Amino acid sequence: MSVSHVPTSDAASPRLVANRVLVTLLCAGLLAAWLLPFATMSPNRLASGQTVGLGEALSAWQLSAFLALWAVLAIAALRRPLPRGLAHGVVLLASLGLLLITLYSLGDYAQRTLVERSPSARVSQGSAFWVMVFCCALAAIDAFQRASSGWLLRLGYMLIAGGSVAMLFASGHFDELSIMREYTNIRDKFADQFITHLVLVGSALGPALLIGIPLGLLAHRHVRLQGTLFSVLNFFQTIPSIALFALLIAPLSALGNAFPLLGEWGVKGIGAVPAIIALVMYALLPVVRNTYAGLKGVPPATVEAARGMGMTARQVLWRVEIPLALPVMLSGLRIVTVQAIGLTVVAALIGAGGLGAFIFQGLGQYAIDLVLLGAIPTIVLAVIADFTLQMLVVLSKPASTRR
Amino acid sequence: MIELQGLTKRYGDTRVVDDISLTVEQGEFCVLIGPSGCGKSTTLKMINRLIAHSEGKILVGGDDITTLPPERLRRRIGYAIQSIGLFPHWRVADNIATVPRLLKWPSSRIAARVDELLALFQLDADGLHDKYPHQLSGGQAQRVGVARALAADPDVLLMDEPFGAVDPLTRDTLQAELARVHRQTGKTIVFVTHDMDEALRLASRVALLNAGQLVQYDRPAELLVAPANDFVRDFIGRADLGLKLLSRRRVEEYCRPAQRTRNNAIASAPITWQVDADDRPMALLGGRLGESDIARTVVNPEWIATPEMSMKEALSRMVWFRVTALPVLDNEGRLLGEVTMSGVMGHRS
Numbered sequence: 001m002s003v004s005h006v007p008t009s010d011a012a013s014p015r016l017v018a019n020r021v022l023v024t025l026l027c028a029g030l031l032a033a034w035l036l037p038f039a040t041m042s043p044n045r046l047a048s049g050q051t052v053g054l055g056e057a058l059s060a061w062q063l064s065a066f067l068a069l070w071a072v073l074a075i076a077a078l079r080r081p082l083p084r085g086l087a088h089g090v091v092l093l094a095s096l097g098l099l100l101i102t103l104y105s106l107g108d109y110a111q112r113t114l115v116e117r118s119p120s121a122r123v124s125q126g127s128a129f130w131v132m133v134f135c136c137a138l139a140a141i142d143a144f145q146r147a148s149s150g151w152l153l154r155l156g157y158m159l160i161a162g163g164s165v166a167m168l169f170a171s172g173h174f175d176e177l178s179i180m181r182e183y184t185n186i187r188d189k190f191a192d193q194f195i196t197h198l199v200l201v202g203s204a205l206g207p208a209l210l211i212g213i214p215l216g217l218l219a220h221r222h223v224r225l226q227g228t229l230f231s232v233l234n235f236f237q238t239i240p241s242i243a244l245f246a247l248l249i250a251p252l253s254a255l256g257n258a259f260p261l262l263g264e265w266g267v268k269g270i271g272a273v274p275a276i277i278a279l280v281m282y283a284l285l286p287v288v289r290n291t292y293a294g295l296k297g298v299p300p301a302t303v304e305a306a307r308g309m310g311m312t313a314r315q316v317l318w319r320v321e322i323p324l325a326l327p328v329m330l331s332g333l334r335i336v337t338v339q340a341i342g343l344t345v346v347a348a349l350i351g352a353g354g355l356g357a358f359i360f361q362g363l364g365q366y367a368i369d370l371v372l373l374g375a376i377p378t379i380v381l382a383v384i385a386d387f388t389l390q391m392l393v394v395l396s397k398p399a400s401t402r403r
Numbered sequence: 404m405i406e407l408q409g410l411t412k413r414y415g416d417t418r419v420v421d422d423i424s425l426t427v428e429q430g431e432f433c434v435l436i437g438p439s440g441c442g443k444s445t446t447l448k449m450i451n452r453l454i455a456h457s458e459g460k461i462l463v464g465g466d467d468i469t470t471l472p473p474e475r476l477r478r479r480i481g482y483a484i485q486s487i488g489l490f491p492h493w494r495v496a497d498n499i500a501t502v503p504r505l506l507k508w509p510s511s512r513i514a515a516r517v518d519e520l521l522a523l524f525q526l527d528a529d530g531l532h533d534k535y536p537h538q539l540s541g542g543q544a545q546r547v548g549v550a551r552a553l554a555a556d557p558d559v560l561l562m563d564e565p566f567g568a569v570d571p572l573t574r575d576t577l578q579a580e581l582a583r584v585h586r587q588t589g590k591t592i593v594f595v596t597h598d599m600d601e602a603l604r605l606a607s608r609v610a611l612l613n614a615g616q617l618v619q620y621d622r623p624a625e626l627l628v629a630p631a632n633d634f635v636r637d638f639i640g641r642a643d644l645g646l647k648l649l650s651r652r653r654v655e656e657y658c659r660p661a662q663r664t665r666n667n668a669i670a671s672a673p674i675t676w677q678v679d680a681d682d683r684p685m686a687l688l689g690g691r692l693g694e695s696d697i698a699r700t701v702v703n704p705e706w707i708a709t710p711e712m713s714m715k716e717a718l719s720r721m722v723w724f725r726v727t728a729l730p731v732l733d734n735e736g737r738l739l740g741e742v743t744m745s746g747v748m749g750h751r752s
Contacts, residue, residue: 305488308453308561309501309551310477323492 015079021142022077022091026070029135033066037126039109044120045178045367051126057109062101069098073139088147092140096161099136102129103168110176122178124369151394158387182369186358194377197354200272200347201340204279208336212284213329216291217317226292233285241343244281245350248274275352279343283336290332294325326396334389341382345374404429404559404591405450409459412445412615420445421615422459427608429558430589434602437612438638443595446612447561450593451480463559478502481552481560481590485568488548489536495521495547496532502555520550523584542573549581553588562594566601578604599639603627603651611635623651646715654717654742655710658731661741664688674728674743676702682737684730700726707732708742717742 017023033054042049058066072094076087110123140161144154174180183190219226239247252274256263265273298321306320322329348356355374362370405427412420420442427433435443448454450461452473461468468476481502489498496517503513521527524546536544545565552560566574582605585592596602602609603623610620619631627648630636639647662675663682677686677699684707687700708717708729717729727744 299491301484301488302490304453305482305484306490308451308477308482308484308488310474310505311501312474315505320490 017077018079018084018087019077019091019142019146022073022139025135025139025142026074026077029132030070032128032131032135036128036131038128039106039126040124041113042122042124042178043118045122045182045369049122049124052109054128058105059108059112062105062108065101066098066105069094069101073098085147088143088149091143092147092157095136095139095143096157096164099133099161100164100168102132102136103165104173107168107173107177110174110178114176122181123176124178151391155391179369179372182367183373186370186373190358190373193353193355193357196352197341197344197356197378197381200275200279200344200352200354201337203272204276204283204340204344205333205337207276208280208283208287209333211280212287213291215284216288216295216329219288219292220295229288230285233288236281237285241278241282241346242349244278245274245346248278249350252277270351272352274350275344275347279340279347282343283340286332286335286339290328290335291325294328294332295321297328298324327393330389330393330396334386334393337385337389338382341378341385345378404431404464405433405593406462407446407450407459408462410446410449410456410461411458412442412449412454413457419615420449420456423612423615423617424459425610425617425620427591427593429591432585432592432594432605432607433610434606434608435593435595435610435612436597436599436602436638437618439597440614441612442615443597443612444563447563447593447595450559451477451482451561453477474505478505478555479557479559481555481557483548483552483560483562483565485545485548485564489544489551491536494533494535495526495539498536498547499551499554501551502557506555508555516554516556520553523553523587524550524580526550540573541569542577545569545573545577546580549584553584553590558591560590560592562592564595564597567596574601581605599647600650603647611638613638624648627651646718649718649747650713650715652714653710654708654712654714654731657714657717657742657746658710658740659742659746661730661738663738674741676730676738676741678738681735684732684738687726687728687730702730709733710739714742714747718744718747 037051038054038057039052040049076090253268256268306316344354345356348354355378358374359371407425410423437443449456499517500513566577606623609626611618619635663678664675673689675688676684684702706724708731728741731739733739
């Protein structure tokens, strides 16, 4: 007896496309490449320039590599011929390739063009560039979701992708690009503000954890406290960040004036201290809420068993409750860290410094490259923090349940 | 070993445990049973002070439990609950080592003890040692739970419906295993359940509770033949009282000498066993329902009895194979005697 191995669901289904998200992204990328400028060229830093399309900016081999990778992705989106598992792998590799080609081409174009122009001329990335980078990132994220891949593979992919982009930067490939020239001008200040940004985030997270975790424990132990505690913290969260920074100016400068010693420590209306206080206030709710939720999620039977075995209250907390609540607590930390990295940008408005300083300075000067020099590192920082803490959440679960 | 004296637990004005006094002797397997809300679990948890009692006294090994810090007391008393009580973030070995670690045993002694317990519960195969609780089957998880309770070799073991969440087949195996472990270790066990069959199977004494009060505290057989009142009779289940009684009896109590013959000549007695040279039964002569007395039925491995088998099971086999007698065999398969349908009626204590 012969058995047909044609999968019936495939044979019966008229659908040609298996991955509609990818098809949408590919269409968007192609449309952008065709209709939008890939780069712009301007005579100097502030003047607006003329636009350059993809066909004009890319060399012949770059364009063919671009189209070839695009075609590979298009095939991977189809139901056939690639089996699903393989298709996800192909999408991951091809989208990384496409991202690198896009980045490389832009730098290459800047190098080729500026050799023959005046030193003040500038080449910047156009909107098609951004759309294509965005589409590549989304295609990779989507492929990871579909493959429901393990954490080790995700970590490896992120390291390879991040590493290759970093290497392109380090090799000076982008040095002729407008934004990198801007960076060269402010290199020292950039390093300072970058560190300030990290210090602000760090000094907000420390107190937030030190205050928030005990408050979460308290809320778990004393049911009656919960209502008041959470409504106060929720109230903080509803104040817009700029308003909160502004609100803190008056009381803190009064405090700084009344007690000169505090003033010497930096307690005044503007600067780092009010910024940190505001960041802590925002960070408290997620920390407290996730600590509370994590502890509440520990099965009562497990706690009862721990007590029944003869653990003291402290042993129950440290050996059973906290380890079991840790994944949820760490996802709270993840929310708070990403949130603080973003909010610290606003803190530049009250003179706390950080990457936000470039953004506001750039906005004032109408220098878009300066704005990007503040914005892009902030985004990269947030993505790295998010990814790292996500990995920690996974690692904090028992080995066999990790995904 | 354990003495409850006028034990009472009040929540506001309701007395969930009301003036219970009973003594559990050393090595006894005491089952607390009753309808839900009767106070059996509360009573159990008062013994290791997970719940504080309102009135009365509890003595464990002669000491009033309130004279010890609760943690010290609990480390002396094994405690097992349903499998969800295992620590999900610890491996099987770590779970079992919980109390020895709290008692700060040296690690070599802990490792030896863990291996010993894994062997006792037949958990030593398959690398279970390093598995996490969610990787275990229901039955394995329960065994780990009981092993954990026994880890520090406590004299007393408290068990709160430990087999409540497993399927009937697994529960059967676990009960047999617990009975074996109880025989081997001689621990004093207090066991809470709402399942009468479980209670009758395991208990050496049953405490039947209702609405916080102790209704009857007796040996299982006494509970069956001399129920204190209608509540007890109803709770045991009137309909199959007789079968329940038989489930408590073992075949050896009913076993009587068998008539043997070496050839298949028609025997003088109504039931005669044809045996081979090694005294192994080969066939039953007569004794088949609905047939003439001269019927010869070849003994098959299914319709035999062993001395340890419950009479309920022996009776069930007689009914199923339509015979009025089963051969009782020893470990080597030799004929020890027989149990018969009419013999079932004969014995009553």
